[in-house]
Amino acid sequence: MSHRTLWIADISLLVGALIVSAGGMVNPQEVQAVEKETQESAAAHSTATFGGGCFWCVEAVFEELAGVVSVESGYAGGNVDNPSYEAVCTGTTGHAEVCQIQFDETQISFEEILSVFFETHDPTTLNQQGADRGTQYRSVIFYGDEQQKEAAEKFISQLEKDEVWESSIVTEVSPLPKYFPAEKYHQDYFKQNPFQGYCRAVINPKVKKFRKAFRDKLKSNKD
16 A cells, blocks of 8 residues: 555544544534645655665665655565565665655655765765675665656766766666565664664764754754
8 A cells, every 4th residue: 555545544534533522523624624634745745765775774864854754664676576684685686775765745855855865875886885785785766757767867967967976876767666665673773773783883873974964954953
């Protein structure tokens, strides 16, 4: 079930709650207003799917970005259905570790999402981020529609023109293939395991760098 379907489904639950709280009496106009507001909110939500090395890192960064509704770690771009983490780590399934980022377009644009993505990983190292090596760690943007494709290609072209990096960008830009959520223990990994070795040595410095570079775009500064 898609994120948008889930949001639409929430309308009935919200209306039901209104009926119960009102003792079974609800103004039809109030119900219509709630339905309209919820539908408009759901319509404003889009999904970006990125791979930029270990998905724990990507997830940790985007979970703190204002306008992001949810982040889920998963796998995409391979040739095996329902891959396990162990299988993906062999580099033989063709999958990349990715995150699906659901964001509210009324609060943040896809271009701003791209800006954070490129600022928080190295898009010039082929199949590698730091000590993490293998095709599963490749830099990739899986676009959901032609608008995202054009935006990604334009963004990369501008980065190349500005010579932001000495080496060429190797980020893959491909249509979104079948996506598989990662195992439950991978979700919110940094939040759940802040003192784990990899989290302390790799993720924490990356998150600190992100917070400094995008201080005005943090959820904590929007409350």
